Amino acid sequence: MYKSLRNILQRLENLFNAAFGQALNPWHHLGAITFFLFWVILASGLYLYIFFRTGVAEAYQSVEYITHEQWYAGGVMRSLHRYASDGIVLTMLLHMLRNFLTGRFHSYRWFSWVIGVLLIWLIYACGINGYWLVWDRLAQFIAVASAEWFDWLPLFSQPLARNFLSQGDVSDRFFTLLSFAHITLPLVLLLVMWVHTKRMNHAETNPPRYLAVGVVVTLLILALIKPALSHAHADLALVPGVIRLDWFYLGLYPLIYAWSPGAVWALVAGITLLLLAVPRLFKPHTHKPVAEVHLDNCNGCERCFNDCPYSAIVMKPRNDGRPYALQPVVDPNLCASCGICVGACPSSIPFRHNELVSGIELPHQLLTTLRADTDHALATLHGNARVMVFGCDCAYDVRALQAEGVAAISLPCIGMLPPAFVDYALHDARADGVLIAGCRECDCQYRLGIHWTEQRLARERVPHLRQRVSLQRIEPCWAGRQDGELAGAALATLRARIAQLPQEIPVDEDKH
């Protein structure tokens, strides 16, 4: 079941890749789009607040005014507010589903997951509260149904539903309270959204501009084609019989009557507990060893600290007596064992003659082993257009590319590859080109591996790829597990290009 869902997702994403390209694929930016929709809701909501009046009669009238008299501005804003609020539920649930299906929810990610579960209910509380403010028949239904639902809990000495028996029971003060809640709850939501991304370094909270504009334009068109409208004014003497329900927010409400309030509580509690248990229930049995600091080779430069995708490294005062201010300390609970820190360390230089130990290392994937493997792979290369492939365990398995003139090594994440290893492979003409492969663009399993690799190779981020390395000899390839064709095409492009380049002449090792 899990696997087939995962395959469906993969196929769907392939379709989107074809239309949007990897970098702009909306599936790769669902968290950021969800964040962005919050700002759309906030901005449109602020506009609505200018004209909204709190009061049993005034609330409805002011929303009618906004919708009809001021359809060109207020009406559009109301629709945008409504549809962005619906959209946020959709993107949030897809974001959750995708994180689940790509295995991004356990170990060091449990915190984001659990806070995410809290976000679901906060979003629901905000949305339901919003519908209530209009005080039309839908709001009346929500008010009465919510009260009847909560009355199932043994919390209140008097049933809450008694507050909605007749028109006179609902007061203006109550509306002031509701509109106050509609400001407070979203602020709490924003705070929790911030906490949600707190453990992620450089969390992507803004989607690419192209997608942001696309989403807003889409919602605006929808707002013009199908403006958000109210039902008739609430009247507690009448039952709202047929309701145009917003299923994103109110999908569970009919169940209060089809089943019972208690059954809906059981469902909500069950879903919540199940979601909270997901990080434990589906946790992998093996636990990879976490990164280890080797102070002998560390000068406290903070690059590992800056590049760690899960903020697992903190800089603390030096305690080994060496003349540096700081030293990195790894929090084993947060470390993803991705090795991005190893790729960031200035001591990760394979050219060293003495024993190769970096300032920070993965105990199960030592740099000295990586160098030995690289040496071994390079030694197997013969013929023209020889390519050394560095790949990533989470992406397309680059070992499948191995052939005459092509050798491949896979790392836990391509972000673990120190740029000096590219230089090392091309140096002395041991290879003619290097293919650098990783997950699909903007979909790195460890979030930042591709990003940092691209920047390091472009010499925009330390450690830089040395100037002497010709970028003509390097080809990036961002290919998911099933993207064999893409990887093959990237390899062919690189080989065709390097075949045109003049042959490098081996130089004496000692001159470097």
Added chain:
Amino acid sequence: MSRPLQYFGQGVAFAVFAVVVGYLSTSPEYVHLPADNALVKLSFSHAAQHKMACRERTDEELAKLPKHMRIRKDCPRERADVVVELEMDGKQMFHVVLPPTGLTHDGASSIYRRFPVLAGEHNFVARLKDQAEGDFNFVYEEKVHLAAGRVMVIDFKADVPGATGFMFIN
């Protein structure tokens, strides 16, 4: 994929997003109450009579009490259960025993129940007992016409001046 085809694909993706959002934000319609139904809501909050009447303490009893609690009159605070019944067209719809609230069982008994019924003429009988002993001490009967889609509230008030018990607010 060619550029125009890519733009077309993107348009389709955004359109699907809009259609899903636009459709589910109001559809399908939910029928909360069938068109030929009305709703009866039985709801009130009523403090029943005390279980036991007040009595005078004897001198011996008073002597046993701490000085600051020596009050001649002894009125146990515990209230009786409220028993309610609702009958429609000769058939019992509902019967419930509502215990008093509060730690010392001296609070009001409350109820809120909803009954969807077919619209039209109906004969309702509501009965309530708020004393420890005896039969129902409040009985009210009324023939009412319930219009489709309307709510009739059955309230009960006996402890405010002028109140006589059940009220059918239609």
